[in-house]
Amino acid sequence: MSATTDVSLPARLSARDVTMRFGGLVALDNVSIDVPPRSVVGLVGPNGAGKSTLFGVLSGLLTPSAGTVTLDGTDITRTSARARARRGMARTFQHPELFTTLTVREHVVLADRVRHSGARLWTDAITGRGLRRPPADETARVDSLIDALGLGPIAHRRIGDLPLGSCRLVEVARALAVRPRLVLLDEPSSGLDVTETAELADVLQQVVATHDVSLLFVEHDVELVLRICDSVHVLDFGVKIAAGTPDQIREDPAVRAAYLGADVTPAQEAQS
Template sequence: MSAEPNATPRLEARDITMRFGGLVALDNVCLSVPPRSIVGLVGPNGAGKSTLFGVLSGLLNPTAGTVFIDGVEMTGKSAQARAARGMARTFQHPELFLSLTVREHIVLADRIRHAKRRVWSDLLTGRGLGKPAAAENQRVDALLDALGLGPIRHRCVGDLPLGSCRLVEVARALAVEPTVLLLDEPSSGLDVRETGELADVMQRVVAERGVSLLFVEHDVELVLRICDSVTVLDFGIEIASGTPAQIRSNPAVRAAYLGKEIEQSATGADWNQGAVR
């Protein structure tokens, strides 16, 4: 991967605090996603990961703190406004139209980016998706092939296994040409082979399309294997942030909740890397 850590972050959260009544879900959390990078966000249940994702994507307004996309403050802006600035996201449970084919999902997303008026006119007049333009075909087929979805492009997603559905959701998000993509538990429910395929896709889209990825993930080994940096939350507090090697060696992280998981995934790692913040 070719992260650009000294460039303006694609996505940045500064001192995010989120309170729900007397509950402090996030307490002065900071996070930065550089261009062309993969950043992981991990923590046990109740750590505040989903809340932070909600704040970053515009579904929640923080009690305090600021959110930036490419250096432009977006705090308080809607999810639609953030999408217009280059943000896209997926959800833990794929939200797909089961009767549409894989290709039709990507066509719809492509038209939202390049021909939004046509989406509504085709659907409201009952013409379906209508005849595609040559440029649209080229973009859609290139994306399907890039994610390995070409062989199943004409299958309905309702007939596909979960792993393929997750790839369809990633492809649909990429079709709107984001600069930063948020992935919520992308490996949830996947087997080892499907997780490996997803990891390959994530690394490939960063390398080939220059997208930055931020993902919440329960699979610690996946995070430590493919991320440029990792932020760790516990009870709404950022307890560590650094490279995978630094996270592996951080005693606060291991003592807090990762324990055996991080030890088992540490084969070949240098356990004496520098400290993390």
Template sequence: MTTAVEAPPRLAARGVTVRFGGLVALSEVDVEVPAQSIVGLVGPNGAGKSTLFGVLSGLLKPTAGTVLMDDEDVTAATPQARARRGLARTFQHPELFSTLTVREHIVLGYRMRHSKSRLWTDLLTGGGFRRPPAAETERVDALVDALHLGSVQHAPAAGLPLGTSRLVEVARALAVDPRVLLLDEPSSGLDVRETEELATTLRELVADHGVSLLLVEHDVPLVLGMCDRVHVLDFGVLIAAGTPAEIRDDPAVRAAYLGTALDDEQEQA
């Protein structure tokens, strides 16, 4: 009888430690993002969440430990090399081009993956965005609809509300068709309705397109409501990892800092 071989995680950190002088920002942290899953990373300010994101995306080299993509060591790989392997990310503070419209940002993401030559001919030479191929239009339209950006798709990014800017950044990241997407505080600045719509959209993307998500969030109810697994950091140490139900009932997690948030989440359930 043959035994099915479990697929390796799309992205993993093994024993990652980061020191800044005498400060230990991360201590032997293990995190896995399986294929077609949503994984949450929570913790208070200073817990090491942003540091771990920097290590996973290649912006920061760990003092010790390994980063793997599909079981291949990418610890020394540049952010660009990891992007070519299918890693994309958003940032805590949206990084948009003020003169480009919402739709042009999504087109930019699409062409970074599918038509890099047109980035030069259409943008850098001042020619603007020429008539796009049908596949590009279909993909961009789908993302505009999914993120509810239709009413602002032709508006410049300058002056957009923070919540809308975050949705634009998420749409641009998704336009490169990543295998793994790192989302840094995706719900920050969104109202309750926008947060619910974003959660629904992300679940659909995982189910329909097979992308894997790792999100850092302060919205604990959102994380516990949409994630398959949750990792909890405190002062650079991974104090818990498990299903939302396991995290919700973990005494160490409640004692550390999540008791009130967990009680709020249970009341909303």
């Protein structure tokens, strides 16, 4: 877990009494969640629990029927996903949305230019100049991020030639290149093997420790969530049934009944 988390500080992201209705279906019912600065927060629950709907509300893809969402104390409930990105929110997707013909480094460069030199990025695109020779400060930022995520050995390889685990890390790198204060991660371990999942966990913890960023992620791998999160929220049928530290979640009877009982065994608990 993050050693720098300070829950006494105002929440970086806060959702209060969020309700989402689709006709007569209540997908979320008065759900509240906080993501403190420099923290890793997990969101879990069985299929149909409302996790994706809550992510849509938090990221600006959905407008809630009721409730509020704030980012660093500013109400963003009805702002667009693009406006939230400008305020410091980034996200990844369950299925990596990368350009197969571009290299790892080119992805990070493009994201860096979105943040630091958008006008140049647009000019290069419409004039056909491509990625012109970068200034020294851009090179330093890109190199630092690539090194931090362990992507140096594959920096000049095309995305289409890389395994899924590496593509997941590239997505994280691209999200961080815009210097967000909060990153929403959608099923980051989906499709990864045990070794790749462990590498991803190490990277995510390192990111929080070195980049002054908070992470909120929806994840099906419960053990990953319980291993690296500072706090965990559990949804079931659109209702938040539990929230607390990983140890508290492990011991919660309602959570076991709804979701964790089939996934967390006594042997796994003994290894925690």
